[in-house]
Amino acid sequence: MECWSVHILNSRDQLADVLPILSETILSAEKACGAVHPPLSLDLSIRAADWPMPPEFIVTGAAYGPARIDMTIDLSHQISAEEMKLLILRTLYHEFHHVLRWDGPGYGKTLGEALISEGLAQHFVHEMLDCAPEPWERALSNSELNALAKDA
Numbered sequence: 001m002e003c004w005s006v007h008i009l010n011s012r013d014q015l016a017d018v019l020p021i022l023s024e025t026i027l028s029a030e031k032a033c034g035a036v037h038p039p040l041s042l043d044l045s046i047r048a049a050d051w052p053m054p055p056e057f058i059v060t061g062a063a064y065g066p067a068r069i070d071m072t073i074d075l076s077h078q079i080s081a082e083e084m085k086l087l088i089l090r091t092l093y094h095e096f097h098h099v100l101r102w103d104g105p106g107y108g109k110t111l112g113e114a115l116i117s118e119g120l121a122q123h124f125v126h127e128m129l130d131c132a133p134e135p136w137e138r139a140l141s142n143s144e145l146n147a148l149a150k151d152a
Contacts (some may be wrong), residue, residue, distance in 0.1 A: 003041040004030050014048035018073065018084060022046060025085045029092040032128060042067045042099055044092075049074035056135055059087040063098035063107075071095070090125050090134075097124040 006026060008015060015022070026044065033040075045068075053060070053074040061071045071091055079087075098121055101107060108114045122137055140148070 003039060005041070005043045007043060007045040009045060009047035014075065015046065015073065018075065021081055021084050022088065025088045026092070029089055029096070033093070033096050037100065040099070042069060044069045044071065046071045046073065048072070052076045059091045061091040061095040063095045063102060066102040067099060069095040069099060086129070086131065089129060090131065093125045093128045094121045097121040
């Protein structure tokens with residue numbers, strides 16, 4: 001099994017309401033990742049967002065280097081426990097893939113390489129979960145492009 005060290009930044013109990021969901025979902029993700037990759041140690045830090053985020057970014061993450069995932073949760077949105085679990089899993093799987101790449105070829109130094117890393121991480125999410133694509137995973141329709149062009 002994986003060896004994830006979880007660091008919940010919760011000194012003011014901002015995350016108190018989601019701690020049970022976090023614990024259950026992290027264990028599930030750790031087990032699932034352990035089923036597709038040999039044991040890997042990493043640090044996972046979790047904190048509450050400092051300001052409200054758009055609904056597409058209720059749970060965000062980053063893997064700024066090897067063996068480290070930082071996750072932020074915006075608690076200002078009212079969503080179900082199941083929705084929260086899905087968002088946490090999507091984020092953990094996406095960032096876990098980045099951790100794997102940091103141990104291999106790295107994230108990338110050019111825009112093209114970064115796009116490849118992001119695309120592969122999103123593909124990994126879909127290998128791990130049966131879920132709908134994120135808004136940024138699909139091309140815009142002509143009508144969407146035209147509407148955006150009017151605002152530009």
